[in-house]
Structures are given as C-alpha cells and as structure tokens.
Amino acid sequence: MEYNIFKLLVDNIPQPIWIKDIDLKFVYVNEEYENIHKGVNKKFIGLKDEEIFDGAINNECYRYCNLVISSLKPITEECYLGGIHRKITIIPLINNNGEIEAIAGIYVNLDIINEKDKIIEEQENILKVVMETLPGMVFYKDKDGKYVYVNKEFDEFYNREGIGKSIGKTNFDIHSSEELALKYTKEDNEVIKNKQSICVQTVVNSKNGEKIYTEAVKVPVIDKNNEAVGVVGLILDITEKKEAEEQLKHVSFTDILTGLYNRTYFEEKAKELLSEEYLPVGVIMGDANGLKLVNDTLGHNEGDELLKLIAQVLSDVCNAGQLIFRTGGDEYVILIPNTTDYECENIIKRIFKQCENYKHDLIDVSVSLGASLTDNINKSIYDALKEAEDKVYRQKLLQKNSFNSSVMYSLQAGLQTKSLETEEHTDRVVNYCLIIGERLSLPMSVMDELTIVAKLHDIGKIGISEEILLKEGNLTDEEFEVVKTHTEKGYRIVKASNQLDNIAKGVLTHHERWDGNGYPLKLSREGIPLIARIVSIADAYDSMTNNHLYKKVFNKDDAIEELQRCSGKQFDPDIVRIFTEYLSETQVCV
Incomplete structure (x- = not known):
C-alpha cells in the first residue's frame, strides 16, 4: 500500500526521478524519466547506466553517484543529458542506522527555465516600454507605502519639484504638504483593505504656485494567496480638461x-x-x-x-x-x-x-x-x-408707476369718491403708522404690510351705500351694523390676492379692541394682529385731530389724553405709550 502511494506521488511529479542501489543499479524510475529516454528501448530496473547509455553519459553519472555514496551528502550539478541542459540533484537515502541504502536523482530541464526566464525578461521589457510611453505618471507601491517602481514621467515631475529619485520613499518623503501625503496614504490603504480599484481627483500645488488638477486610478496588486501586496497607480494631469469644464460650466450657468x-x-x-x-x-x-x-x-x-x-x-x-x-x-x-x-x-x-x-x-x-x-x-x-x-x-403695491400700485390707488380713489375718506387722511394715517413701526423696530417687510393696511383699512366701505356713509346725524343700530360689515367686505376685497393674506387680516381686524369688545371677531390683546393694533390707534388719532363733518375736533393734547384714557381698553397700552411719547416730543401740532 505504501509503495503504491509512493509510486502514485512520484509518477505525477513532472520532473524525471530515479532511484539506484549502492551498486548503481536502477531500482525505480518514474514515468517522466522513462518519457525522456523513450529511444533507449530497454527496461531500467536492475540495469546499470553503462548497460543502457553511451560512454559519455555513463561516465558523468557514475562520477556524480560515487561522489554522493562516498560523501553521504547531496550534490547539485549542471550537465547536458541527451542533448538537453539539465540541473541534476542526487541525494543519499540513509536508514535509521546511518547506513546508505540507495541514492535518488531528480533532473530539472534548464532549457525550459531559461526559455521562461527569457520570456519573462521580454515581457518585463515590453511592460517597461509601455509604462514609459503611457500618457501619465505610473507607480507601484508596496503595502508599506514605499515606491517600488515609478516610470520616467513620474520621476521627471518630482525631480522638477526637487525631490530626486522616488524609489524607496513614501508619500511623506516626496510631498511637502502633510495633508496631501495623508490623503494619498488613506487612498492607498483603502485600495489594499478593500482590494478594489478607486478613481480620485486631487489638486496639487506645484513649486511655482500653479494649481495642477490630477486624476488617479489606483488598483490593488493581488498575490496568489489573494492578498493585496501593493498598489499600482496611473496619474493623469487633467488641468486643461478641468479648465475647459469650468469654462463650459460658467457658460451654461x-x-x-x-x-x-x-x-x-x-x-x-x-x-x-x-x-x-x-x-x-x-x-x-x-x-x-x-x-x-x-x-x-x-x-x-x-x-x-x-x-x-x-x-x-x-x-x-x-x-x-x-x-x-x-x-x-x-x-x-x-x-x-x-x-x-x-x-x-x-x-x-x-x-x-x-x-x-x-x-x-x-x-x-x-x-x-x-x-x-x-x-x-x-x-x-x-x-x-x-x-x-x-x-x-x-x-x-407701494411703488409709483407700477401696475400693482395703480390697482390699489384706483380702489382708494373709489373709496374717497364714495365716502368722506380723503387722500390727506390716508397719508397722515400711513405716516403715523410708520412712525410707530420704526419705534417698534419692525422689519421692512412688516413696514410694507403696515403701509398697505393703513392705505386700505377702510376699503370695504366701497361696498356700503352712500346713503349710510354720508348720512347726517346719528346712525340707527341697523345702519351701524351695516357699517361694521366694511371690515369683512374689505377682507374679501384684499383676500382676492393670495399674496396679501396678512394685509387682509389687518383690514379685517382693525376695529377689534384690546378688551375684546370690538368687531367682527371679538379678538383681544395680542390675539389682534400687531398691524391692526397700530392702524387702529393712528386712525383714531387722525380722526380726532382733523376736521370732520359730523364730529368734534380735538387738539393734540386732548387727543393724547383720549388715547391714554382708552389705553388698555380699546387700544394696546404699549403702542399708545410709544405713540403718545412721540406726539409729546413733537413741537408742531400734528
């Protein structure tokens, strides 16, 4: 059984193998040995070399075999056997008692090896030519990050940067920027760890300060054990391409x-x-x-x-x-x-x-x-x-000579024609509102809303009969209820534009009271929009201090006193305070 296993093993070795006893008679040859001596037409077992081969081969083998038997040490020699350049290794087979029982020989065909070496050398030369002629910088780093190979263009680039030869150096040796060296090292480690190629772009600052845009393809080098042992990279200068892309991007954007x-x-x-x-x-x-x-x-x-x-x-x-x-x-x-x-x-x-x-x-x-x-x-x-x-x-809406403002001014003109509202009254109310808004440090967008509400707060009166609006004397309860609807009518007019939502709410609520007894929604305190609270006070003051066909006209001091009396009831007390402080500071009667 053991012999069969031994024979199966040795017969499948692709090199010629023989075993001879100490009298130099063949006791075993494998199939490959028989194959290289097909022309002999003799059985090897039990025969000596001189009984099989010619004198030259016989003498050479005899000398090597006797040298091993006498020295009990293996030898390796090159020789020509059968016209083929071979390397022969002969070893003594010594038993447990230290006695030699036989010798074994194995031949290696050096012609095949040399041919392979020649092919490998030619392939390496071809590869080197390819590497040197590729449009870009080529490198190979081992897994420790050291450069093992770089092509001519790579060396020339870093020679211009004053680095010298790159072989044996790392990223940190050839890059003055630690940030750049860390970036490259991180990329290399990623390629080795994941055993996957990557494509990355980098901006490199040259020695003269120019920005160089590069694109690198990095590929893992995998050995026969499927282990990544290094990184091969190709770096291309894409500065012109990048500049062209930027120009095209600039044009398209x-x-x-x-x-x-x-x-x-x-x-x-x-x-x-x-x-x-x-x-x-x-x-x-x-x-x-x-x-x-x-x-x-x-x-x-x-x-x-x-x-x-x-x-x-x-x-x-x-x-x-x-x-x-x-x-x-x-x-x-x-x-x-x-x-x-x-x-x-x-x-x-x-x-x-x-x-x-x-x-x-x-x-x-x-x-x-x-x-x-x-x-x-x-x-x-x-x-x-x-x-x-x-x-x-x-x-x-507030810009002169705009279509939008012409619509608003048309509405105002219609209101002025139909009621006792005057352009001067509107201008004064707007002015008072803006003064209050400035003292409250309102943003510009809110100031714009405030201005429009001040201009349009009574716009709903367009929908009320002139008979009621211009009636002399006191209104009946029924007539006053009709007048009160002007806030809702104004809301619907302004709400027709979905961009005026806050303004519509201001128009709707400018007759609400701080104590909740106003109309139409019975809102109170901060539940009333700020814009409406401001317009309410400005409108009330102007109505008190300017000529009105049916009401007593107040002087400034009396009007201030009336505002303060209604503070916290009809009007927002903070806004009353701010406005009356302004009025008190103003010398000319407003």
Missing part, C-alpha cells in the same frame, strides 16, 4: 445679458444649499421697477440696460459668498448661506442705497425686494422664495 448666474444654476444651488451645514439660508427676491415702462417707451435695448444696471447694483453690494441669480425677465434672487433676518434686511437696505448711485435716461434705477429664511431641511429654498416673492408683491 451664466445669464448672457447680465453676467449673473442663471435659473439653471439657481436650481442646482437650491438643492445643494438645503443642508445643515449651510442653514439658515437667506433668500432675497428682487423685481426690477419700471422695466415695462422703459421697454414700451425707449425699446428693449434700453430695458436691457436697466437690467444690467440693477445687476451691477446687486454685485456691488453682495460679497463672494452671496450668490446672485437672474431667474427671469425682471426677477433676481440672492442666496445667502449661514445668515440671519437682520443680515438679509441690511443687504436690502444697502441695495436701495446703492441704486441711488446709478442713473437711467428715463427712470430711477430701483428694485422691489423681499427676504425670507429657510432654517430647517423641511423648508425648501422654494418655500422661502415664495414668501420673499409675496413680500415683493406687497412692496410693488
């Missing part, structure tokens, strides 16, 4: 007329900035004032000039971190990462101020602006933009 970013880029940044690291994000929306007038009177070329002037104003005010877009015909948007309401309002004020430094042939350069914040990822940039747009719409 830029509004041709103004040079600002366009709507396409806005869409991209709106998604990118909705991230915790950028919140809160301020959204300022702007709309050019008077563009239609310029287009209709001077032509679209002049209209384009106006748009460019406004773009220049925005660029003058905003810094590099504040992105300016032209998103439509006359619409602009500014996105401001990591900001506050205060900063957004400050930017709007500076834009208004900067507009004064630019002139157009027909009209003043101006823009209506509104701002909003998105301070959590559940509120999109578009949600904030809608809020800002509503504020712009409200501001447009």
Whole structure:
C-alpha cells in the first residue's frame, strides 16, 4: 500500500526521478524519466547506466553517484543529458542506522527555465516600454507605502519639484504638504483593505504656485494567496480638461445679458444649499421697477440696460459668498448661506442705497425686494422664495408707476369718491403708522404690510351705500351694523390676492379692541394682529385731530389724553405709550 502511494506521488511529479542501489543499479524510475529516454528501448530496473547509455553519459553519472555514496551528502550539478541542459540533484537515502541504502536523482530541464526566464525578461521589457510611453505618471507601491517602481514621467515631475529619485520613499518623503501625503496614504490603504480599484481627483500645488488638477486610478496588486501586496497607480494631469469644464460650466450657468448666474444654476444651488451645514439660508427676491415702462417707451435695448444696471447694483453690494441669480425677465434672487433676518434686511437696505448711485435716461434705477429664511431641511429654498416673492408683491403695491400700485390707488380713489375718506387722511394715517413701526423696530417687510393696511383699512366701505356713509346725524343700530360689515367686505376685497393674506387680516381686524369688545371677531390683546393694533390707534388719532363733518375736533393734547384714557381698553397700552411719547416730543401740532 505504501509503495503504491509512493509510486502514485512520484509518477505525477513532472520532473524525471530515479532511484539506484549502492551498486548503481536502477531500482525505480518514474514515468517522466522513462518519457525522456523513450529511444533507449530497454527496461531500467536492475540495469546499470553503462548497460543502457553511451560512454559519455555513463561516465558523468557514475562520477556524480560515487561522489554522493562516498560523501553521504547531496550534490547539485549542471550537465547536458541527451542533448538537453539539465540541473541534476542526487541525494543519499540513509536508514535509521546511518547506513546508505540507495541514492535518488531528480533532473530539472534548464532549457525550459531559461526559455521562461527569457520570456519573462521580454515581457518585463515590453511592460517597461509601455509604462514609459503611457500618457501619465505610473507607480507601484508596496503595502508599506514605499515606491517600488515609478516610470520616467513620474520621476521627471518630482525631480522638477526637487525631490530626486522616488524609489524607496513614501508619500511623506516626496510631498511637502502633510495633508496631501495623508490623503494619498488613506487612498492607498483603502485600495489594499478593500482590494478594489478607486478613481480620485486631487489638486496639487506645484513649486511655482500653479494649481495642477490630477486624476488617479489606483488598483490593488493581488498575490496568489489573494492578498493585496501593493498598489499600482496611473496619474493623469487633467488641468486643461478641468479648465475647459469650468469654462463650459460658467457658460451654461451664466445669464448672457447680465453676467449673473442663471435659473439653471439657481436650481442646482437650491438643492445643494438645503443642508445643515449651510442653514439658515437667506433668500432675497428682487423685481426690477419700471422695466415695462422703459421697454414700451425707449425699446428693449434700453430695458436691457436697466437690467444690467440693477445687476451691477446687486454685485456691488453682495460679497463672494452671496450668490446672485437672474431667474427671469425682471426677477433676481440672492442666496445667502449661514445668515440671519437682520443680515438679509441690511443687504436690502444697502441695495436701495446703492441704486441711488446709478442713473437711467428715463427712470430711477430701483428694485422691489423681499427676504425670507429657510432654517430647517423641511423648508425648501422654494418655500422661502415664495414668501420673499409675496413680500415683493406687497412692496410693488407701494411703488409709483407700477401696475400693482395703480390697482390699489384706483380702489382708494373709489373709496374717497364714495365716502368722506380723503387722500390727506390716508397719508397722515400711513405716516403715523410708520412712525410707530420704526419705534417698534419692525422689519421692512412688516413696514410694507403696515403701509398697505393703513392705505386700505377702510376699503370695504366701497361696498356700503352712500346713503349710510354720508348720512347726517346719528346712525340707527341697523345702519351701524351695516357699517361694521366694511371690515369683512374689505377682507374679501384684499383676500382676492393670495399674496396679501396678512394685509387682509389687518383690514379685517382693525376695529377689534384690546378688551375684546370690538368687531367682527371679538379678538383681544395680542390675539389682534400687531398691524391692526397700530392702524387702529393712528386712525383714531387722525380722526380726532382733523376736521370732520359730523364730529368734534380735538387738539393734540386732548387727543393724547383720549388715547391714554382708552389705553388698555380699546387700544394696546404699549403702542399708545410709544405713540403718545412721540406726539409729546413733537413741537408742531400734528
């Protein structure tokens, strides 16, 4: 059994093997040995070399065998057997008593090995030529991060950087930037750990200060045990490609007329900035004032000039971190990462101020602006933009020569024709409201809302009969109930525009009382919108201090005393205090 296993093993070894006794007679040859001597036509077992081979082979083998028997030590020699260059190893087979019982020999065909070495050398030469002619820098690092091979271009690049030869060095030896060395080392370790290729881009600062954009493909080197033993990399200089991409990107993201970013880029940044690291994000929306007038009177070329002037104003005010877009015909948007309401309002004020430094042939350069914040990822940039747009719409109502303002002024004119409301009364109420708003430090958007409510607070009287509005003497209870409906009628008129929701609520509630006994909703205290509380006091004061056909006229002091008497009952006490302090400070009778 043991012999069969031994024979099975040795017969499957691809090298020729024989065993001879101490008389040098063959006692065993494997199949490969028989194969290389097919032309002998003799059985080997029991025969000596001289009985099988010619004199030259016989003498050479005899000498080697006797040397092993006499020395009891193995030998390895090169020789030519059968015209083939071989390496023969002969070993003594010694028993447990230290006595030699036989010798064994194994042949290796050196011609095959040399041929393989030649092929390997040729392949290495071809590979080297390929590496040297590849368009890029090629390297091989071992798993310890040392450079084992670099091509000519790699060496030339780092020679220019004053590094010298790279072989045997690590990332930290050839890169002056520790940050860069750490980056490369992290990438190499990732490739070795995961046994997967990666493609990475890096910006390298050259010795003369130029930025070089590179793209590297890093591939793991896997041995026969499936272990990663190193990293092969190809680094390409993609600076020109990157610059071309940036130019193309700039063109595709830029509004041709103004040079600002366009709507396409806005869409991209709106998604990118909705991230915790950028919140809160301020959204300022702007709309050019008077563009239609310029287009209709001077032509679209002049209209384009106006748009460019406004773009220049925005660029003058905003810094590099504040992105300016032209998103439509006359619409602009500014996105401001990591900001506050205060900063957004400050930017709007500076834009208004900067507009004064630019002139157009027909009209003043101006823009209506509104701002909003998105301070959590559940509120999109578009949600904030809608809020800002509503504020712009409200501001447009206050701009002269705009279509929106003409609608509002038409409503006011209709009211003045139908009732005793005068333009002067409206202007005074607006002025008082703005004084109170400034003393309360209200933001601009709220001041705009306050102005519009002050202008339109009695607009619902358009829906009430002139017979009641102009009636001399006291109204009946039924007639007074009809007059009280003007708040609801005004609410419905203003509510027709979904951008005036807060204003509609202000119109609806400007006759509510602090003590809850007003109309139409019986609201009280802070439950009444702030805008309505302010308008209520301003309207009451002007009604008391100016000529009215059917009521006694108060002087300033009496009117102040009346406001204070009603403080905490009809009116908000804090607003009464603020307004009466102002009135007391004012020398001229208002």
